[in-house]
Amino acid sequence: MTTYVKALDSIIKVVDLNGKEQQVTQRAYDVVYKAKGYKLVDGSLDNQKGQEGELVDYFTLSREELEKVKNDDLKAFLDQEEIEYPSTAKKEELIDLVLGE
Template sequence: MAKYVKASDSIIEVVNDQGKKLKVTERAYNIVYKGKGFKPVNEVSNKAQDPNTSEVDYFTLSAEELQEIKNDDLKAFLDKEGISYKSSDNKDDLIKLITGE
């Protein structure tokens, strides 16, 4: 049986590795989201090079981590970086462009 510790119910903003942001209570963060890899936004911005952007640099992710990201997001990242790709490219092709394989 799980043991729950009472946490304050203030609202915090959390973000996962893919950059998805959510507003949750501290209690929900501690019980649910922390175990799923979410982190408070202020922790993430301290580690980021530019604290004004919350975008993930896909160049730093492994091929396995990139498999979790939607094709549309991969294509948007490639567009932003100015890397060309074919519209018929599948996820593996897009990941190879990002990882440089």
């Protein structure tokens, strides 16, 4: 069985139902804010690269969020995590690998 070590959560921007914008960690969004109706600010996923250019921890994202990520970025993440995939893999297959399905 493969053991995954999650990196520190990235900071993302979310907006509440009243339009108030906040910065929260990805984990806090997944666990708390998403259930309360908060939404990601447009482009928030595109800006999730760390300050030193490291890749986002896609293990913390939902299927809907991963569908917005480019295939090349998913492949780069899988390469970094040393997870093998067929070169002809489609986005759905890449997402399944990230989600462990």
